[in-house]
Amino acid sequence: MAEDLENQENDKIIRIDIDEQMRSAYIDYSMSVIVSRALPDVRDGLKPVHRRVLYGMLDLGLANNKPYKKSARIVGEVLGKYHPHGDASVYNTMVRMAQEWSLRYLMVEGQGNYGSIDGDSPAAMRYTEARFQKIAEDMLADINKDTVDFQLNFDDSLQEPTVLPSKVPNLLINGSSGIAVGMATNMPPHNITETINATIAYIDNNEITIAELMKFIKAPDFPTGAIIYGYTGVQEAFETGRGRIVMRAKAEIEAAKDREVIIVTEIPYQVNKAQMIERTAELVGEKKLEGISNIKDESNKDGIRIVYEIKRDANASIVLNNLFKQTALQTSFSVNNIALVKGRPQLLNLRDLIHYFVEHRHEVVVRRTKFELAEAKKRAHILEGLLIALDHLDEVIKLIRSSDTPEDARTGLMEKFGLSDIQARAILDMTLRRLTGLERDKIKDEYNELMKTIEYLQSILDDESKRMQIIKDELTEMKEKYGDERRTTIVHSAEDMSMEDFIEDEEVVITISHEGYIKRTPATEYRTQGRGGKGSKGSDSRNEDFIEHLLIASNHNYMLFFTETGRCFWLRVYEIPEGTRLSKGRAIQNIINIPKEEKIKAFIKVKNLKDQEYLENNYIIMCTKKGTIKKTSLEAYSRPRVNGINAININEGDQLLEASLTTGSSEIVMALRSGRAIRFNEEKVRPMGRTATGVRGVTLAHEKDEVVGMIAVDDPGATILVVSEKGYGKRTDIEDYRVTNRGGKGVKTINVTDKTGNLVAIKSVTDADDLMIINKSGIVIRIVVSELRVMGRATQGVRLINLKGNDEIASVARIEHEDEEVEEAESHVVVDGEPAGEVEEEITEEPTAEEENEEEGDADEDASEEEDN
Numbered sequence: 001m002a003e004d005l006e007n008q009e010n011d012k013i014i015r016i017d018i019d020e021q022m023r024s025a026y027i028d029y030s031m032s033v034i035v036s037r038a039l040p041d042v043r044d045g046l047k048p049v050h051r052r053v054l055y056g057m058l059d060l061g062l063a064n065n066k067p068y069k070k071s072a073r074i075v076g077e078v079l080g081k082y083h084p085h086g087d088a089s090v091y092n093t094m095v096r097m098a099q100e101w102s103l104r105y106l107m108v109e110g111q112g113n114y115g116s117i118d119g120d121s122p123a124a125m126r127y128t129e130a131r132f133q134k135i136a137e138d139m140l141a142d143i144n145k146d147t148v149d150f151q152l153n154f155d156d157s158l159q160e161p162t163v164l165p166s167k168v169p170n171l172l173i174n175g176s177s178g179i180a181v182g183m184a185t186n187m188p189p190h191n192i193t194e195t196i197n198a199t200i201a202y203i204d205n206n207e208i209t210i211a212e213l214m215k216f217i218k219a220p221d222f223p224t225g226a227i228i229y230g231y232t233g234v235q236e237a238f239e240t241g242r243g244r245i246v247m248r249a250k251a252e253i254e255a256a257k258d259r260e261v262i263i264v265t266e267i268p269y270q271v272n273k274a275q276m277i278e279r280t281a282e283l284v285g286e287k288k289l290e291g292i293s294n295i296k297d298e299s300n301k302d303g304i305r306i307v308y309e310i311k312r313d314a315n316a317s318i319v320l321n322n323l324f325k326q327t328a329l330q331t332s333f334s335v336n337n338i339a340l341v342k343g344r345p346q347l348l349n350l351r352d353l354i355h356y357f358v359e360h361r362h363e364v365v366v367r368r369t370k371f372e373l374a375e376a377k378k379r380a381h382i383l384e385g386l387l388i389a390l391d392h393l394d395e396v397i398k399l400i401r402s403s404d405t406p407e408d409a410r411t412g413l414m415e416k417f418g419l420s421d422i423q424a425r426a427i428l429d430m431t432l433r434r435l436t437g438l439e440r441d442k443i444k445d446e447y448n449e450l451m452k453t454i455e456y457l458q459s460i461l462d463d464e465s466k467r468m469q470i471i472k473d474e475l476t477e478m479k480e481k482y483g484d485e486r487r488t489t490i491v492h493s494a495e496d497m498s499m500e501d502f503i504e505d506e507e508v509v510i511t512i513s514h515e516g517y518i519k520r521t522p523a524t525e526y527r528t529q530g531r532g533g534k535g536s537k538g539s540d541s542r543n544e545d546f547i548e549h550l551l552i553a554s555n556h557n558y559m560l561f562f563t564e565t566g567r568c569f570w571l572r573v574y575e576i577p578e579g580t581r582l583s584k585g586r587a588i589q590n591i592i593n594i595p596k597e598e599k600i601k602a603f604i605k606v607k608n609l610k611d612q613e614y615l616e617n618n619y620i621i622m623c624t625k626k627g628t629i630k631k632t633s634l635e636a637y638s639r640p641r642v643n644g645i646n647a648i649n650i651n652e653g654d655q656l657l658e659a660s661l662t663t664g665s666s667e668i669v670m671a672l673r674s675g676r677a678i679r680f681n682e683e684k685v686r687p688m689g690r691t692a693t694g695v696r697g698v699t700l701a702h703e704k705d706e707v708v709g710m711i712a713v714d715d716p717g718a719t720i721l722v723v724s725e726k727g728y729g730k731r732t733d734i735e736d737y738r739v740t741n742r743g744g745k746g747v748k749t750i751n752v753t754d755k756t757g758n759l760v761a762i763k764s765v766t767d768a769d770d771l772m773i774i775n776k777s778g779i780v781i782r783i784v785v786s787e788l789r790v791m792g793r794a795t796q797g798v799r800l801i802n803l804k805g806n807d808e809i810a811s812v813a814r815i816e817h818e819d820e821e822v823e824e825a826e827s828h829v830v831v832d833g834e835p836a837g838e839v840e841e842e843i844t845e846e847p848t849a850e851e852e853n854e855e856e857g858d859a860d861e862d863a864s865e866e867e868d869n
Contacts, residue, residue: 030181034345038180040187042339042348043360044139044164045171047178049093052082054107055161057132058140068111068129075125084154087125094130095122104189104223105173105482107136117224117267117304118274135482138167146371147364165364168478169195169357171339175220183345185338188220188237188245188269193483196475202354203468210239210351217350219245220333221486222269226250229330230493237335238350246493249329253316259293260316262308262323266487268331273299276328277306283326291319361471366461373457376450378422383447385423386430390440392417396427503555503574509772510551510559510576511585512600519585520576523552547774550813553605560637561592562602562622564655568647569594570640573605581780593643602659609638619662619687622647623670623697623710626654629742630694631685634661649693658710666712669720669737671749671762673708674701677722678746679737682712696743709762718764719790722750723773723800725808726757730797731765731790751795761812772813773801785814 040047046054056078062069075090083090096102098110101117112128115121122128142165150159175189198216202208219234227248228234237243247268254261267273277297283289291314298305308323310316324330337348341356348356389396399416403409406428413424433439460466508520553559555574562568569592577586589596604620615635623629630648637647650656660666662682671677678698685695698707711720713734720737723729730750737747750759765771767786774780781801788798801809 034180038178040176042341042356044166053094062131064132064134068131071125071128082160091125106133109133119272145368147367186336191221191486196479222488225266225487226268228490241337241347241349243335245333260310264306271328280327365467369460376454380450382426389427505556511547516588517585518588519579525581558606560604562659563598564601566648566650566656567644569644601656604661622659624654625657625706627698628694629697636690660712662712670698670710673758674705675750675752676746677749680742684742699745711764713764721763721765723761723812724756725760727801727803728756728797729800731788732793736793763814769814774811776810777807
């Protein structure tokens with residue numbers, strides 16, 4: 001018997017996994033909070049409690065032109081019918097909708113004590129009264145025309161709306177805030193005029209961008225006015241749905257007798273005025289806020305007025321800045337636009353918010369039109385029956401008089417005249433006065449009007465453009481009724497003003513000296529000179545320092561610096577200190593975090609690092625002194641870091657020499673100190689990661705040989721210019737360099753002799769270019785490339801610059817030609833017995849068979865030899 005009882009009890013116990021049970025129960029709870037309590041619906045911008053308060057007030061008939069009713073009556077109505085929670089939550093919700101400092105556009109008109117901006121509580125609900133504001137009536141307009149879905153209330157005894165028809169974009173104009181489980185929402189209010197203008201603009205052009213919408217909606221518009229300080233946060237919030245908006249009080253400094261006073265007339269949204277003043281007084285007492293002698297709150301029913309009296313010896317501007325920094329006179333609003341979209345929480349940008357509202361209004365217009373069409377057709381049907389009866393009046397009267405019961409009369413009418421049940425009943429219910437001629441004409445007129453209405457309503461359902469026009473017309477009507485000036489002003493902060501806004505995008509010459517001094521100088525400071533001129537002083541060299549790198553860029557470009565160890569650093573060109581042509585510049589270690597032992601060996605100019613298409617379609621080609629070459633997408637270098645990044649892995653004993661920006665299909669030419677060069681297509685080098693070592697680009701002629709330069713040629717009309725250390729240069733067609741596989745020994749590019757010296761530079765030039773040549777003593781010369789004629793590959797070339805003593809060329813740069821007045825070169829300067837500008841005899845040396853073999857070398861063998869890490 002005992003065993004039977006124990007088994008019976010065990011049958012009632014259901015064993016479950018506690019982990020699974022806790023998980024599912026918590027998910028159910030969190031979803032209930034998210035969907036049914038804390039987050040607003042994107043369509044009407046209301047949470048369930050707000051919606052229920054407004055619908056409950058509609059039930060009580062609290063229109064704007066009707067008498068107020070006790071708040072306790074309203075709360076009881078909402079609690080009893082729709083919202084089975086605490087009465088305080090319902091009352092506080094209704095109170096907030098009546099506080100002018102809480103809501104931008106009030107929904108409830110309150111009578112009595114509804115609290116204050118100082119945080120005072122409202123009077124108890126038995127003392128206060130309320131009714132609708134006009135805008136709330138427009139939120140509920142057409143709710144009885146089947147415009148929205150209804151659901152059962154908590155006890156299934158009544159129906160409540162799941163959303164309101166909402167003629168105005170309430171979520172945008174009033175915002176919302178709420179903390180759910182695992183997420184929260186915080187949406188600022190906006191000006192109704194701006195919002196409606198933006199909504200109409202969206203209806204006119206569904207492809208409108210957020211930037212274009214921002215021309216209509218400038219920024220949030222808070223009920224307390226004040227100032228939005230800085231526009232970056234506003235822009236982020238509109239574009240992404242998240243952003244931090246800095247709000248400042250509206251404060252002015254005025255002179256009063258023998259001292260200055262700061263007068264605050266508007267404070268940031270959601271700041272408790274009394275607490276703010278109290279906290280400020282504490283900071284003054286703790287000596288954390290200097291310069292304030294007294295604080296007075298002179299606010300009244302006409303508005304806020306807080307007076308900060310400044311000490312005689314204090315500066316009011318400094319005090320005000322400290323107030324902004326340390327008190328709630330400056331605070332921030334963290335935008336987090338999360339709302340329910342079809343029952344799911346979603347982060348929304350400005351365009352999304354407008355899109356979903358328009359979508360909702362479109363559905364409301366369609367459903368309202370269908371409802372009105374059905375009602376019109378019902379009425380027309382009845383009128384058709386009445387007109388039939390009036391046309392056969394004597395027969396109808398005779399039939400009714402001869403019928404024993406109303407049912408017999410109804411059946412008789414239906415059978416004799418082909419009427420429906422509804423029409424027959426309408427005839428039987430018709431009063432005798434409707435039989436008069438005047439009433440008969442009224443029925444005919446009503447029927448004719450109904451037919452026009454039916455035709456119009458049907459045309460609305462058939463034409464989307466008409467529906468959109470209706471939405472626009474209704475929005476315009478709302479704007480005319482409730483539109484006002486924005487209260488919150490926008491002040492751009494220093495953060496908004498990019499340095500680019502203050503710096504002209506002019507061309508500059510960037511120079512980097514051997515010892516790491518950098519400067520930028522306007523390109524106009526360098527005068528064009530004739531070939532063979534002595535040049536102008538480009539830098540005030542100190543000791544043995546000399547300019548090693550020279551580059552032409554514009555102020556708004558980005559600069560990527562590559563060190564000899566293969567690290568990459570970023571800098572905006574305008575961030576490089578400006579100097580005169582003779583100044584030495586500033587140590588680069590003081591500008592970017594380059595280790596002292598490293599030297600800048602290469603650099604590239606990049607238009608910008610934010611255009612994704614530009615980043616993905618451009619590459620950086622790098623080469624080292626030992627002949628290694630590497631290609632990497634520019635996108636890999638688009639995220640600047642203060643301490644730089646690894647750009648290429650450098651083998652021991654090697655160092656980075658050059659970096660070029662390419663489009664992926666350039667012709668690469670690498671030149672060796674020994675006077676040889678190799679040409680191959682960039683496509684022979686596959687793209688690889690930032691940390692890769694690269695592949696062999698050229699084979700060195702001997703152990704002491706090294707690469708002196710690399711160029712990437714895109715222009716088929718470009719010529720190759722090579723310069724030797726003794727000042728000789730030569731232009732040659734790129735076609736003189738035949739295409740080989742990478743990794744070969746190359747072909748002769750200049751006839752190297754003791755007179756010319758070894759090769760020091762290789763550049764790609766056209767007749768539209770100028771050259772900047774710098775020697776180690778700091779002399780700079782600018783010459784026109786078009787003065788240099790194109791000559792053969794194996795010649796010595798012409799003298800470009802006269803060198804004194806053992807001076808040598810340090811750097812060569814190509815710049816765009818400028819039409820300036822060309823200075824005459826000093827034609828009779830003699831250096832080492834050579835007249836300046838004398839063209840050397842063009843000595844052509846055909847390569848021997850042995851050289852031909854060397855040129856092909858072991859290119860094919862090396863082409864596949866990759867040295868990736």
